[in-house]
Amino acid sequence: MATLSSKLDQQLAQVNQRLKAAQLGIQIERRGQRLNLRGTLPPRPGTQRLRPHQQRLSLALPATPAGLKQAEIEAKIIAAKLLDKSFRWQDYQTVPSLGFLGALSLAEQVAAYEDMFLRVGDSSSRRTTWQTAYAPYLRQLLHHAAAHPDWALPELIYTLLEQLPPHRRQRQVACTALQGLCRFLQVELPIPLSRFWGHYSPNRTQERQLPExxxxxxxxxxxxxxxxxxxxxxxxxxxxxxxxxxxxxxxxxxxxxxxxxxxxxxxxxxxxxxxxxxxxxxxxxxxxxxxxxxxxxxxxxxxxxxxxxxxxxxxxxxxxxxxxxxxxxxxxxxxxxxxxxxxxxxxxxxxxxxxxxxxxxxxxxxxxxxxxxxxxxxxxxxxxxxxxx
Known part of the structure; x- marks a missing residue:
C-alpha cells in the first residue's frame, strides 16, 4: 500500500510539473484518498472577497492513477475557463449520488435543492414551508423551462415574476423561493430580485369582519x-x-x-x-x-x-x-x-x-x-x- 501511495505521489509531482511548465496556474493536491485542485480562482458566490485568490476546488475524484489522469484534464479545462472568464463555481458544486450540480438538468437541480431544504431544521415545519411557499413557484419555473428550453435561468425567473401581480404577497414569496434556488446553485442574477419585490405590506390587506x-x-x-x-x-x-x-x-x-x-x-x-x-x-x-x-x-x-x-x-x-x-x-x-x-x-x-x-x-x-x-x-x-x- 505504501509503495502504491509513493508511486502515485511521484506521478502527481510529474503532472504538476507539466501544469507548471504550461503556466496554467493550477496544481493538483492529494488530500487523503481524494484529489483536489488548487489555484487562483474567482471569489465564491456569497463571500465577502472581491478579487481572485488561492482556493481549493473539490473534484470528487479518487486518489488513483485513473483519477489523476482525469484531474489533469480538469485542470486544463478550468485553466481555459479562467482565461476566457467562463469559470463558474456552481459547475463544480457536487450533489451526493448525482455528481456536479452544474451538469444537472434544471429539474434535477430543483430536486437537489428540495432535498437540501428539507434536511435543514425541523422537518415538519420545513416540509410545510416547502409545499406552500416554494414548490408552487418552482413548479411554475420548470413549466416555463419546458416551454422555452433555450432560455437561460435568469430569463425564466424574470418572466415568471413579471407574470405575477405586482405589490402582492405571492410575488414576494416567489422572489424568496427563486432567490433561495439561485443561492443554492450559486447563480448571480444580473438584475437583483429585490427589483421585483414591490411595495406589498400586510397593512394593505383587507381587514376581516371578525365574529362577535x-x-x-x-x-x-x-x-x-x-x-x-x-x-x-x-x-x-x-x-x-x-x-x-x-x-x-x-x-x-x-x-x-x-x-x-x-x-x-x-x-x-x-x-x-x-x-x-x-x-x-x-x-x-x-x-x-x-x-x-x-x-x-x-x-x-x-x-x-x-x-x-x-x-x-x-x-x-x-x-x-x-x-x-x-x-x-x-x-x-x-x-x-x-x-x-x-x-x-x-x-x-x-x-x-x-x-x-x-x-x-x-x-x-x-x-x-x-x-x-x-x-x-x-x-x-x-x-x-x-x-x-
Missing part, C-alpha cells in the same frame, strides 16, 4: 361531532392555529389547572409556547376539561402540517360555520387587547413577534371595539370619582 363572541358561542352548537366541537372550542378559547389543536399538551387543563394553561408543542410551526384562555369562562362553556380530539393522521413523517390544517377548514365548511377557522384566532387576539394583556405576552402566546402582533391586530379594532373600550375606561374613572367624593 356571541356568534362564536352560538356556532358551537352547529357542530354535531364531539371531537370537532372540541377542536372548535380550543381554537376559540386559546387562539390556536388550525394544526396546533392536534399538537398540544392538555394535561393541566384536564387535571383542573385553575388557570387552564395549555402548551403548544415544539412540533408545530413556531415551536413550544404556553397559552392561557381568553375568556377563561369558555373552558366550561365548551367543556374543554374533557379532551376528545377527533382521530386523524398526525404522523408528521407522512402528513404535513398544512394537510392537518386543511382538515379543520373542511370541517368548518361541512358544518356551515359562518366564518373561517383563522377568524377564531384573530378574534382571540383582539379580545386580549380588550383585556389589557401586554402585546409582548399575547405575541408570545400566539407564536410570533411583537411587531407582527401589533401590525396585524391593533389595526383590526373596529369602531364598536373602540367604543366599548372608551366606555369601560370612562366607567372606571366615574367609579374612582365617586370614591374620592
Amino acid at each position: 363572541d356571541s356568534t362564536i358561542v352560538a356556532a358551537f352548537a352547529q357542530i354535531p361531532h364531539p371531537g370537532w366541537q372540541y377542536v372548535y372550542g380550543l381554537m376559540a378559547t386559546y387562539g390556536l392555529r388550525n394544526h396546533e389543536v392536534f399538537f398540544c399538551d392538555l394535561t393541566g387543563l384536564a387535571n383542573g389547572d385553575p388557570q387552564g394553561r395549555i402548551e403548544v408543542l415544539a412540533t408545530t410551526k413556531t415551536g413550544s409556547h404556553y397559552v392561557w384562555p381568553f375568556p377563561p369562562q369558555w373552558i366550561d362553556v365548551f367543556q374543554l376539561r374533557s379532551p376528545r380530539l377527533p382521530q386523524i393522521n398526525t404522523d408528521l413523517s407522512t402528513t404535513p402540517l398544512q394537510r392537518i390544517g386543511q382538515r379543520v377548514n373542511q370541517q368548518f365548511r361541512r358544518y356551515g360555520i359562518p366564518f373561517r377557522p383563522y377568524d377564531l384566532r384573530h378574534a382571540w387576539a383582539v379580545r386580549t387587547i380588550h383585556y389589557g394583556l401586554p402585546d409582548t405576552v399575547a405575541a408570545r402566546m400566539m407564536g410570533h413577534s411583537v411587531a407582527i402582533h401589533h401590525r396585524t391586530y391593533h389595526r383590526w379594532l373596529t369602531l364598536r371595539d373602540q367604543q366599548q373600550a372608551v366606555a369601560r375606561v370612562l366607567a372606571q374613572q366615574g367609579d374612582a370619582l365617586e370614591l374620592n367624593l
Whole structure:
C-alpha cells in the first residue's frame, strides 16, 4: 500500500510539473484518498472577497492513477475557463449520488435543492414551508423551462415574476423561493430580485369582519361531532392555529389547572409556547376539561402540517360555520387587547413577534371595539370619582 501511495505521489509531482511548465496556474493536491485542485480562482458566490485568490476546488475524484489522469484534464479545462472568464463555481458544486450540480438538468437541480431544504431544521415545519411557499413557484419555473428550453435561468425567473401581480404577497414569496434556488446553485442574477419585490405590506390587506363572541358561542352548537366541537372550542378559547389543536399538551387543563394553561408543542410551526384562555369562562362553556380530539393522521413523517390544517377548514365548511377557522384566532387576539394583556405576552402566546402582533391586530379594532373600550375606561374613572367624593 505504501509503495502504491509513493508511486502515485511521484506521478502527481510529474503532472504538476507539466501544469507548471504550461503556466496554467493550477496544481493538483492529494488530500487523503481524494484529489483536489488548487489555484487562483474567482471569489465564491456569497463571500465577502472581491478579487481572485488561492482556493481549493473539490473534484470528487479518487486518489488513483485513473483519477489523476482525469484531474489533469480538469485542470486544463478550468485553466481555459479562467482565461476566457467562463469559470463558474456552481459547475463544480457536487450533489451526493448525482455528481456536479452544474451538469444537472434544471429539474434535477430543483430536486437537489428540495432535498437540501428539507434536511435543514425541523422537518415538519420545513416540509410545510416547502409545499406552500416554494414548490408552487418552482413548479411554475420548470413549466416555463419546458416551454422555452433555450432560455437561460435568469430569463425564466424574470418572466415568471413579471407574470405575477405586482405589490402582492405571492410575488414576494416567489422572489424568496427563486432567490433561495439561485443561492443554492450559486447563480448571480444580473438584475437583483429585490427589483421585483414591490411595495406589498400586510397593512394593505383587507381587514376581516371578525365574529362577535356571541356568534362564536352560538356556532358551537352547529357542530354535531364531539371531537370537532372540541377542536372548535380550543381554537376559540386559546387562539390556536388550525394544526396546533392536534399538537398540544392538555394535561393541566384536564387535571383542573385553575388557570387552564395549555402548551403548544415544539412540533408545530413556531415551536413550544404556553397559552392561557381568553375568556377563561369558555373552558366550561365548551367543556374543554374533557379532551376528545377527533382521530386523524398526525404522523408528521407522512402528513404535513398544512394537510392537518386543511382538515379543520373542511370541517368548518361541512358544518356551515359562518366564518373561517383563522377568524377564531384573530378574534382571540383582539379580545386580549380588550383585556389589557401586554402585546409582548399575547405575541408570545400566539407564536410570533411583537411587531407582527401589533401590525396585524391593533389595526383590526373596529369602531364598536373602540367604543366599548372608551366606555369601560370612562366607567372606571366615574367609579374612582365617586370614591374620592
